[in-house]
Amino acid sequence: MACEVLEMIAEELQILPKDRLSKLIRDGKSDSCFRLNHYPPCPQLQLLTGQNLIGFGEHTDPQIISVVRSNNTSGLQICLRDGSWVSVPPDHTSFHFNVGDSLQVMTNGRFRSVKHRVFADGLRSKVSMIYFGGLPLDEIITPLSCVMEEDEESLYKEFTWSEYKKSAYKTRLGDNRLGLFEKSAVK
Numbered sequence: 001m002a003c004e005v006l007e008m009i010a011e012e013l014q015i016l017p018k019d020r021l022s023k024l025i026r027d028g029k030s031d032s033c034f035r036l037n038h039y040p041p042c043p044q045l046q047l048l049t050g051q052n053l054i055g056f057g058e059h060t061d062p063q064i065i066s067v068v069r070s071n072n073t074s075g076l077q078i079c080l081r082d083g084s085w086v087s088v089p090p091d092h093t094s095f096h097f098n099v100g101d102s103l104q105v106m107t108n109g110r111f112r113s114v115k116h117r118v119f120a121d122g123l124r125s126k127v128s129m130i131y132f133g134g135l136p137l138d139e140i141i142t143p144l145s146c147v148m149e150e151d152e153e154s155l156y157k158e159f160t161w162s163e164y165k166k167s168a169y170k171t172r173l174g175d176n177r178l179g180l181f182e183k184s185a186v187k
């Protein structure tokens, strides 16, 4: 399914061949992973603090694409350009896709990795399963020449997925991890 969506994105951006993105996560060496998150309900703590409890702090996903499926509980929110947060309606029959930082770089910012966070549900256990489609470790993450306009310059320095991963592990979850790789970044 992740491959199909990447092929739709490739079609939209006129990326050729059509499987240019999807073959990265199909690759036997792709650094993809699967995560299962469990957010137990904490009604007493919630009452005590009078706030919804953060289950997973705000962040962007570093890979190419993430596919999320959750049980019927609310909590997932995405951040809009103006900084406001909107809730993703719970629907255990649907999949939610996040564009990851790597896809943002490969499209030179045409697709943006969206910041998201998760609140624990006040009453029920929230369970999510997420497939993160990643690149092979030695793959260079750089804008694809076929998406670039003539004379368009890359917004990013050149780096491999392995370098990005190492750098991301050294930062805090909510940091703008891609910021370090922007050409305009202060060294």
Ligand SMILES: O=C(O)CCC(=O)C(=O)O
Binding pocket: 035, 037, 056, 061, 068, 070, 076, 116, 118, 128, 129, 130
């Ligand atoms: O648990 C969720 O619903 C999403 C978690 C998430 O964003 C992540 O694991 O990167």
Ligand SMILES: [Fe+2]
Binding pocket: 059, 060, 061, 116
């Ligand atoms: Fe995430």
